[in-house]
Amino acid sequence: AAVCPVCHQADGDRCMVKDESSFILFLKVNTHCHADHITSTGLMKKRLAGLKSAISKFSGASADIHLSEGDKITFGKQYLTVVETPGHTDGCVTLVTGDRSMAFTGDALLIRGCGRTDFQQGSAKKLYQSIHQKIFTLPDHCLIYPGHDYKGQTASTVAEERKFNPRLTKSLEEFVDIMNNLNLPKPKKIDVSVPANLVCGVHEV
Numbered sequence: 001a002a003v004c005p006v007c008h009q010a011d012g013d014r015c016m017v018k019d020e021s022s023f024i025l026f027l028k029v030n031t032h033c034h035a036d037h038i039t040s041t042g043l044m045k046k047r048l049a050g051l052k053s054a055i056s057k058f059s060g061a062s063a064d065i066h067l068s069e070g071d072k073i074t075f076g077k078q079y080l081t082v083v084e085t086p087g088h089t090d091g092c093v094t095l096v097t098g099d100r101s102m103a104f105t106g107d108a109l110l111i112r113g114c115g116r117t118d119f120q121q122g123s124a125k126k127l128y129q130s131i132h133q134k135i136f137t138l139p140d141h142c143l144i145y146p147g148h149d150y151k152g153q154t155a156s157t158v159a160e161e162r163k164f165n166p167r168l169t170k171s172l173e174e175f176v177d178i179m180n181n182l183n184l185p186k187p188k189k190i191d192v193s194v195p196a197n198l199v200c201g202v203h204e205v
């Protein structure tokens with residue numbers, strides 16, 4: 001079972017853990033230092049003995065475990081491989097299942113979109129390379145589960161995104177131009193979220 005670390009959902013996360021007697025939540029992985037919400041990881045650590053936090057070593061954030069390219073997160077007979085996909089932030093990772101049938105892309109690759117690159121060490125060139133070299137090289141049928149979707153879509157595939165993603169089907173130069181002209185308003189909670197997420201969502205971890 002996957003639990004998305006979102007602060008205001010910490011109670012829901014805990015209920016799910018209690019109701020589901022067949023699994024033990026031992027690790028919460030953040031795909032990056034979020035700008036739009038506060039992670040529930042620190043709060044959950046206080047509530048669940050033994051729970052550990054993890055985030056990329058390039059995130060600048062504190063955590064029990066700092067992840068690097070190729071690290072394996074094992075659970076039962078399964079594992080997730082850590083694939084570094086910087087560009088939205090320096091510390092973005094994509095988590096790929098051992099059989100390469102699923103990828104949790106955080107805010108790097110979204111369905112028919114991608115993470116913005118205009119704050120938190122964002123780089124359109126790095127993001128384009130991350131997606132083309134690290135995500136689009138996964139098998140065609142690999143399911144993509146992004147960190148966000150603003151239209152209610154839940155999953156896509158590598159083949160679909162390679163073919164239909166309106167930003168990533170362009171050349172690098174065109175992509176950089178698109179990303180430099182998105183003109184999106186800043187996330188409403190960025191000024192509180194980023195400092196909090198640098199310390200696991202709480203100010204004493």
Ligand SMILES: N[C@@H](CCC(=O)N[C@@H](CSS)C(=O)NCC(=O)O)C(=O)O
Nearest residue numbers: 035036107113114115116186187188189
């Ligand atoms: N309106 C939201 C923030 C929307 C936003 O900026 N989303 C980010 C991902 S969260 S860091 C993004 O990368 N969007 C890409 C895009 O093309 O929309 C809020 O105020 O929280």
Ligand SMILES: [Fe+2]
Nearest residue numbers: 034035088107
């Ligand atoms: Fe983000």
